[in-house]
Amino acid sequence: MIRENVKLILDELPPGVELVAAAKTRNSEELLEAITAGIKIIGENYIQEAKTAYQVIGNKVRWHFIGHLQKNKVKSAVSLFDMIETVDSVAIAREINKRCAEMGKVMPILVEINSGREPQKSGVVPEGAAQLIHEISTYPNLKITGLMTMGPRQGNPEDSRHYFIETRRLFNQIKGLNLANVEMRYLSMGMTNSYRIAIEEGANIVRIGTKIFGQRDYTQG
Numbered sequence: 164m165i166r167e168n169v170k171l172i173l174d175e176l177p178p179g180v181e182l183v184a185a186a187k188t189r190n191s192e193e194l195l196e197a198i199t200a201g202i203k204i205i206g207e208n209y210i211q212e213a214k215t216a217y218q219v220i221g222n223k224v225r226w227h228f229i230g231h232l233q234k235n236k237v238k239s240a241v242s243l244f245d246m247i248e249t250v251d252s253v254a255i256a257r258e259i260n261k262r263c264a265e266m267g268k269v270m271p272i273l274v275e276i277n278s279g280r281e282p283q284k285s286g287v288v289p290e291g292a293a294q295l296i297h298e299i300s301t302y303p304n305l306k307i308t309g310l311m312t313m314g315p316r317q318g319n320p321e322d323s324r325h326y327f328i329e330t331r332r333l334f335n336q337i338k339g340l341n342l343a344n345v346e347m348r349y350l351s352m353g354m355t356n357s358y359r360i361a362i363e364e365g366a367n368i369v370r371i372g373t374k375i376f377g378q379r380d381y382t383q384g
């Protein structure tokens with residue numbers, strides 16, 4: 164099943180759109196099956212799960228962190244991941260920069276936008292994005308490469324569209340600022356129920372879990 168699912172999605176994606184397999188709650192066997200079918204990037208929400216999977220899979224794929232990052236996990240995250248998609252504060256950016264400096268690494272990051280402006284959700288509100296990016300663009304061991312958004316989780320995928328449109332606008336606006344050390348290249352939007360709409364609105368990274376691996380046993384993230 165996993166193999167067929169991956170192939171169907173890959174066939175459908177327009178050129179230039181990258182697929183991240185959202186791996187939360189899946190085991191290494193499931194991930195390996197997806198990789199065999201053509202998955203090149205794994206998205207992890209939890210450091211411990213990522214460590215376990217990395218021990219089996221290693222550098223066969225690229226690893227994106229897509230969960231909520233806590234300061235005390237940054238050191239592990241920086242050593243494991245090729246990209247952190249969920250930077251949403253100066254404090255977390257500063258910590259990533261510090262840990263990367265210790266390791267002699269430059270981390271590509273995306274800034275997570277709370278496009279639904281939901282108080283309990285992570286991400287910076289759209290109004291705060293330019294200021295945040297301006298501030299963290301001076302950190303030498305970070306490379307800002309784009310934006311990520313979840314959008315509110317809703318039944319009807321069409322309801323996500325205007326959150327994607329707004330995030331795309333913000334992406335273009337920040338690109339137009341031509342900030343040093345900022346390369347607005349990736350727009351990570353869309354999940355199982357919304358990735359087609361996200362692509363229509365300019366996403367070039369989609370993060371898909373359920374449609375690859377099936378329904379999760381319990382609701383998370």
Ligand SMILES: *Cc1c(COP(=O)(O)O)cnc(C)c1O
Nearest residue numbers: 185229354355370371372373384
């Ligand atoms: C779980 C998750 C996804 C994938 O969600 P599905 O609906 O299973 O496709 C994408 N992005 C993030 C940040 C996630 O946590």
